[in-house]
Amino acid sequence: MLSAAAINIAEHQFQVAIQAAIDIGQQILADLNTPPPTDYADIFAQLGETGVLPADFAHQLISMVRFRNVLVHLYLEVDLRRVYQYLQYNLGDLEMFVRHIVQFIHSRSTAEGGIC
Secondary structure, three states: OOOHHHHHHHHHHHHHHHHHHHHHHHHHHHOOOOOOOOOOHHHHHHHHHHHOOOHHHHHHHHHHHHHHHHHHHHHOOOOOOHHHHHHHHHHHHHHHHHHHHHHHHHHHHHHHHHHH
């Protein structure tokens, strides 16, 4: 059984990783001059709509962002089984997000002759 400290660390690091993806997405949308997102979930919806991310993958990330909101705002109601499930089976989504972002930046910098 994990200690309470280990669980808290895992939750916090997961929250930070999701927040980093949110921040990156927000910056890309600003660079693309899209309308401001209405909330964090809308960041990923717009990334899907603009082709930065595949639309189905963007939808997966919206679920993760909503779970991040539970971690941040409803921490007394966090289902540890869901935390475990995300950490065991969905961390690859964050790695996939990074790959898509790197691919987008590379394709854009190649097309424009520089970094976006």
